[in-house]
Amino acid sequence: MDDEPLRDWADRRDAKIGRLRAMPVVSGDGPRGSHLYPETPRAIERWNGHAWEPYGFAADLDETKAVLYPEASRPPSPEPVSKPLGTGTGKHRKPPAPR
Template structure:
C-alpha cells in the first residue's frame, strides 16, 4: 500500500470544507433515500472538516 503524505491528505480534506448536503427528515430508522421519500422535508448540513 502506498502511503500518502499527511500534507496531501490535509489539502484534500480542507478542499471539502463548506460542502453542503441535503438530508431527508424521516422519522425513525426507516429508509432515508430521496427517491423513497421524494416529498419529505430536507435539512441542509455543512461539512466542517470533521462532521456534517
C-alpha cells in the first residue's frame, strides 16, 4: 500500500482552512440544493481545519453568493480588444473569388 507522507496530507488539510460554505436554514431532512429555496436564509460556515464553525448569516441566495464569491460581484476588468482578421493569404483563408 502506498501511503502518502504525513507532511503532504497536512499541507492538503491546511489548504482548506478558511473555506466557506452556506447551508440553507430549512426544516426537514437537512440541507437542500440552493436552487430549491432561493429566498430562504442561509447559515454561512467556515472550515477551521477540524470542523465547520458558524461564520455568518445571509438573508437569501443573492446575498449568500456575494459573500461566498466576492470576485463575481466585481465588474470585470477591461479586456484588450482583439484585432479582427485582416486580409492575407494564410493556409486557413479562402482564396479571393474570381471577378
